[in-house]
Structure formats: C-alpha cells, structure tokens
Amino acid sequence: MSAAVEVRDLVKRYPKRDVNAVDGLSFTVEPGEIFGLLGPNGAGKSTTIGVLTTRVRATSGDATVAGIDVVRDPVAARRLFAVVPQQSNLDRSLTPRQNLAFHAAYHGYPRAERNARAATLLDEFGLAEQADVKVDWYSGGMAQRLMIARAMMHEPRVLFLDEPTTGLDPQSRIFMWERVRDLRSRGVTVVLTTHDMDEAAEMSDRVGIVDHGKLLALDTPAGLTRGVAGQGVLDLSVTPAAGDDTDKLIAALTDVAGVSRGEPVGNNGSIRLYVTAEPETLIGPAVTVLTSRSATVTDVHMGSTTLEDVFIDLTGRALR
Amino acid sequence: MTDVDIRPSEARPSAGRAFRAILWRDVFVTGKEFWVFLAQVALQPLFMLFVFAKVLNAGGYVTDDYAHLLLPGIVALTAFLTALQTVSFPLIMEFSFTREIEDRLLAPLPTYLVAIEKLTLAIVRALASAVVMFPIGALVLGSAPWHADGLTLLVVSLILGSWVGAGIGLALGTMVPPSKISVIFAVILTPLMFTGATQYPWKSLDSMRWFQVVTAFNPLTYLSEVVRAAVVPDVPHIAPWICLLVLTLSGALFTAIGIRGFMRRALS
Ligand SMILES: Nc1ncnc2c1ncn2[C@@H]1O[C@H](COP(=O)(O)OP(=O)(O)O)[C@@H](O)[C@H]1O
Ligand SMILES: [Mg+2]
Numbered sequence: 138m139s140a141a142v143e144v145r146d147l148v149k150r151y152p153k154r155d156v157n158a159v160d161g162l163s164f165t166v167e168p169g170e171i172f173g174l175l176g177p178n179g180a181g182k183s184t185t186i187g188v189l190t191t192r193v194r195a196t197s198g199d200a201t202v203a204g205i206d207v208v209r210d211p212v213a214a215r216r217l218f219a220v221v222p223q224q225s226n227l228d229r230s231l232t233p234r235q236n237l238a239f240h241a242a243y244h245g246y247p248r249a250e251r252n253a254r255a256a257t258l259l260d261e262f263g264l265a266e267q268a269d270v271k272v273d274w275y276s277g278g279m280a281q282r283l284m285i286a287r288a289m290m291h292e293p294r295v296l297f298l299d300e301p302t303t304g305l306d307p308q309s310r311i312f313m314w315e316r317v318r319d320l321r322s323r324g325v326t327v328v329l330t331t332h333d334m335d336e337a338a339e340m341s342d343r344v345g346i347v348d349h350g351k352l353l354a355l356d357t358p359a360g361l362t363r364g365v366a367g368q369g370v371l372d373l374s375v376t377p378a379a380g381d382d383t384d385k386l387i388a389a390l391t392d393v394a395g396v397s398r399g400e401p402v403g404n405n406g407s408i409r410l411y412v413t414a415e416p417e418t419l420i421g422p423a424v425t426v427l428t429s430r431s432a433t434v435t436d437v438h439m440g441s442t443t444l445e446d447v448f449i450d451l452t453g454r455a456l457r
Numbered sequence: 458m459t460d461v462d463i464r465p466s467e468a469r470p471s472a473g474r475a476f477r478a479i480l481w482r483d484v485f486v487t488g489k490e491f492w493v494f495l496a497q498v499a500l501q502p503l504f505m506l507f508v509f510a511k512v513l514n515a516g517g518y519v520t521d522d523y524a525h526l527l528l529p530g531i532v533a534l535t536a537f538l539t540a541l542q543t544v545s546f547p548l549i550m551e552f553s554f555t556r557e558i559e560d561r562l563l564a565p566l567p568t569y570l571v572a573i574e575k576l577t578l579a580i581v582r583a584l585a586s587a588v589v590m591f592p593i594g595a596l597v598l599g600s601a602p603w604h605a606d607g608l609t610l611l612v613v614s615l616i617l618g619s620w621v622g623a624g625i626g627l628a629l630g631t632m633v634p635p636s637k638i639s640v641i642f643a644v645i646l647t648p649l650m651f652t653g654a655t656q657y658p659w660k661s662l663d664s665m666r667w668f669q670v671v672t673a674f675n676p677l678t679y680l681s682e683v684v685r686a687a688v689v690p691d692v693p694h695i696a697p698w699i700c701l702l703v704l705t706l707s708g709a710l711f712t713a714i715g716i717r718g719f720m721r722r723a724l725s
Contacts, residue, residue, distance in 0.1 A: 239478065
C-alpha cells in the first residue's frame with residue numbers, strides 16, 4: 138500500500154509575506170501510523186495541514202493524501218481525509234447531532250445510515266446526553282470531541298488533528314489520547330500537530346520537528362532523544378580550583394568515554410554533560426576527573442534527555 | 458467495533474449530492490428561523506408601503522394610483538434586498554468569527570459550487586419573499602394590481618433580479634470584513650434602495666436628468682421597471698428586453714466578481 142501522506146519539497150509563501158511559511162518540507166506518513174508534527178508557534182504546522190486538506194494553495198512542491206494529489210484533485214482527496222482544525226468551526230445553526238448528520242449528508246450518506254452513524258459516534262465520544270442542545274453551550278473539550286466525531290462520520294482514511302489538545306483540561310486530554318489510539322487500531326492514519334513535547338512523545342509513533350517551515354529532525358520519540366543529544370544528561374555543580382576554569386574542566390570531562398559533549402549551564406560553574414551511556418555509570422569517572430584537578434563537586438544530578446531537550450536543542454531558546 | 462462499522466457503507470459521494478445536501482442545510486436553517494426570516498424580509502418594505510401608499514394617501518398627498526405603482530416596486534426591492542442579504546451577512550460571519558462554512562468547503566465538491574449554492578439559496582429565498590409580499594401588500598392596500606398576461610415576465614424578471622442581488626451580496630460578503638458590516642448598510646444598501654426606481658417610475662424622472670442618469674447605474678432600477686411592466690403595463694417603463702438584458706449582464710458580472718472573492722477567501 139502506498140504512503141498515507143506524502144509531502145515533497147513543499148513551499149508555501151502567503152501573499153505579501155517575505156518569508157516562506159513552509160520552506161521545502163518533505164516527509165512521508167505510513168498507513169496506520171500516528172504521526173506528530175512538533176514545532177513552536179508559527180513553525181508552519183497549520184499551513185502544512187492546510188495544504189494537505191485543500192484549504193491552502195501550495196506555492197510549489199507536491200502533496201498527496203491516500204495516494205491522491207491534493208493540488209490536482211482536491212475533490213477526490215476530500216472524500217478520503219478529515220480534519221479537526223485548531224479553532225472550532227462547528228455549525229452553530231445546527232445541534233450537535235445535526236452537525237454530524239449534515240456532515241455525512243455532504244459526503245453522500247443516505248439518511249438512515251447517517252442517523253445511525255451519528256448516534257453511534259455521539260455515544261462513543263460521550264456526547265449522547267447532550268446531542269440535541271445548542272452547540273454554543275458546549276465547553277471547549279466537548280466541542281473538540283464533537284469535531285472529531287464529525288470528522289469520523291465519513292470514515293476517512295487519514296485524519297488530521299491540528300493541536301487537538303491545546304487548551305483542554307487534563308481529563309479531556311487523556312480522553313483525546315485514548316480516542317486517537319482507538320482510531321489507529323481501526324486503521325485510520327492520524328497526523329497531528331502539537332507544540333507540546335510530552336504530547337508528541339506520548340502519542341506519536343514518529344515525530345517530525347519543524348521550525349521556520351523546515352523539517353529539523355524526524356524519528357520515533359525514542360530515536361530523537363537518543364540521536365540528537367545522547368542517551369542522558371549529567372548535571373554537575375562544580376567549583377574549579379584556583380587557576381582552572383569551567384571550560385578547561387569541560388574539555389577534560391569530554392575525554393571520558395561515554396561523554397559525547399558538555400556545556401556550561403548558567404555562569405555559576407554548573408556543567409551539563411550529554412552522555413551516550415547510562416548516566417549513573419559515568420558519575421564515578423567524571424568525579425575522578427574533577428577531583429584529580431582539585432575541583433570541588435557540590436551537586437550531581439542525572440536524567441535522561443527528553444523530547445524537550447531535543448526540541449530546545451534544535452529550535453533554540455528564543456521566545457516566539 | 459460497532460455494527461455501523463461492519464456493514465459496508467452505502468455512501469455514494471458526488472458533487473451533486475454534496476450540493477443538494479448543502480442547499481438542504483441552508484433551507485433547513487431558514488425553516489428553523491422562519492419567523493425571523495419573515496420579519497427580516499417583510500417588515501421594512503411593509504412599513505414603506507404603509508407610509509407611502511396608505512398614510513400619505515389618507516392625507517391626500519398621493520393618489521390611489523400611486524399605491525398600485527408602488528407595490529410592484531416594493532416587491533422588486535424586497536426580492537433584491539432579500540437575495541443580497543441572504544448571501545452577504547451570513548457569509549461575512551461564516552468566513553470570519555464562526556468559520557462555520559469550513560465544513561462545507563471540505564465537502565467533496567468543487568469550491569465554486571459552494572458559492573453557487575449560496576446564490577441558489579438566495580434566489581429561492583428572494584422568490585419566497587416576493588410571493589409573500591404580494592398578498593401582504595394587498596392586505597395593506599386593500600387591493601393589489603394584477604395582470605395575468607405578465608406572469609411569465611414577472612417570474613423571469615424576479616429570478617434574474619434576485620440573481621443580481623445575490624451576486625452583489627456574494628461580492629460584498631467576500632470583500633467586507635466583519636467590522637465593517639454597518640458600513641455596508643450605510644453606504645451601500647441605503648443608496649441602492651433609493652436609487653433603484655422602486656418608489657417612482659424611471660420615465661417620471663425625465664425632468665430630473667442627473668438623477669435619472671444616476672439611477673440608470675443601479676441594476677435594481679431595471680428590476681423595478683420590468684416588474685412594473687409585468688404587473689402594471691400601463692405605467693410608462695423601460696422596454697422589458699432592455700431590462701432583462703441589463704439584469705443578465707450585471708448578474709453575470711457580479712457573480713464573476715463574487716466567485717473570485719469567494720475563492721480567494723476559501724483558499725489562502
Ligand atoms: N492566512 C495567512 N496569511 C499570511 N500569513 C499567514 C497566514 N497564516 C499563517 N501565516 C504565517 O505563516 C507562518 C506559519 O503559520 P502557521 O502555519 O499557522 O504556524 P503554526 O501552526 O505552526 O503555529 C506564521 O508566520 C504565520 O504568521
Ligand atoms: Mg497552528
């Protein structure tokens with residue numbers, strides 16, 4: 138079976154903008170995968186989803202969804218994907234149940250079937266009790282669930298979720314995660330965007346990190362944390378001996394087998410070592426190096442690198 | 458999983474089905490808010506009719522004939538404005554705050570057909586409002602002019618006129634940001650309403666040449682004229698074929714402008 142989503146050299150420049158919102162993006166999503174696009178605000182995630190869902194015109198490059206070229210045949214593509222946007226776009230002139238039923242009608246479902254599907258999905262998403270109220274009465278979490286239920290009405294092969302849990306309370310977030318895994322077990326390919334590291338790590342089979350419209354890294358969450366910054370980190374609080382300094386200590390520490398690189402943290406003599414071995418096996422060798430240079434070690438802290446470390450490592454610390 | 462998942466779906470998506478479903482959605486919503494709709498379309502023309510034809514007549518300022526001349530004009534105005542507002546106001550909201558239109562833009566049909574659907578709905582609603590205006594007008598006036606031979610011309614001209622109103626609504630609805638809705642009322646609707654030969658026959662402006670020229674640029678003028686030609690043919694009017702031609706051309710023009718605007722808003 139061909140790729141569920143394929144993006145090649147995608148470029149989007151909005152009119153009257155002097156930088157590309159999406160700048161030469163390429164990636165492939167396999168069928169049945171949960172694929173996360175992780176990036177800070179303004180990275181170009183929504184624009185990428187927009188192109189894939191036929192709402193944004195690509196400046197150049199190719200994009201296919203379920204094997205269909207979204208630029209050349211948007212109408213055929215719309216039958217095969219569904220999208221839950223970042224902001225609610227529910228039809229407020231209709232009740233929740235009618236939102237689902239009309240969506241299915243747009244997609245050519247006969248009346249009996251759309252009503253049956255709506256009832257089933259409302260039930261599944263915990264909305265059966267409030268299926269006939271005003272959409273305006275819905276909380277953010279309920280609206281989000283209703284939008285996913287609506288997306289599932291026409292049995293898409295690929296589901297796009299743009300920041301599905303931003304602004305949700307923890308309960309709704311967990312419910313959302315469960316539902317998304319559920320969808321995968323039914324064979325639906327899910328592409329989601331997020332700026333939340335934990336969410337990307339928790340949910341996705343693979344994560345692509347984007348910034349300024351470019352793909353910076355693409356791997357499984359475990360692969361990303363291993364590949365970019367080593368397996369773990371060792372934080373040392375050190376006071377160098379007279380005549381010695383932190384940079385020289387880092388140079389000496391980097392010679393220890395298993396330490397891939399080191400960097401000063403702050404300016405009070407703290408050092409962070411990125412290590413490729415288990416961090417605890419390196420405490421001894423590191424302290425030996427330091428004491429041999431008469432430095433005083435006041436604190437040792439170890440941890441494994443998180444996706445957050447990778448993310449910051451790749452996208453920098455500047456505020457967006 | 459669930460039984461609906463196991464049974465093979467009977468869905469047969471097509472552009473035609475999607476179009477009908479979207480049109481049905483709008484008709485359904487109109488039906489749910491029928492009284493609001495009726496008040497929206499009927500109240501203003503009704504008051505106009507009442508004041509100009511009844512109140513002024515009671516005071517002796519206008520003749521009985523004027524009432525029979527005004528009613529067709531008011532029907533033309535109602536159809537025209539209903540079509541215009543049916544498209545423009547919801548569109549301005551649906552494209553901005555509510556994003557409601559997105560689900561329809563993602564339906565499996567070419568995007569321009571969503572705009573065509575808006576025009577279709579507008580024509581349907583405009584015709585409904587015109588049909589409502591005749592009996593209500595007759596009730597207000599105590600009688601209504603009727604000319605059976607003009608029925609075909611009346612229907613054709615109302616369809617064309619509604620189309621022009623809808624086209625203007627589509628162009629406005631895709632150009633005007635929501636913060637400027639009230640500006641539409643003030644600087645576009647009001648002049649359109651009063652330069653459209655609805656309250657006076659165009660030929661009666663012979664002595665006011667500059668205003669006659671101004672009104673000639675308003676498509677509504679041709680709708681009012683041709684509706685009067687159909688209902689009260691004795692009143693001097695612009696030749697119907699000229700009116701129908703102008704209406705067709707302006708309908709095509711505003712539809713083209715409107716669909717371009719629609720595509721620009723639907724696809725960034
Ligand atoms: N409709 C638009 N017109 C102009 N610029 C836009 C538009 N939408 C997004 N942008 C710009 O494109 C860039 C990427 O935005 P977006 O794709 O929304 O990022 P993300 O979803 O990752 O936060 C941003 O700089 C944003 O300002
Ligand atoms: Mg976004």
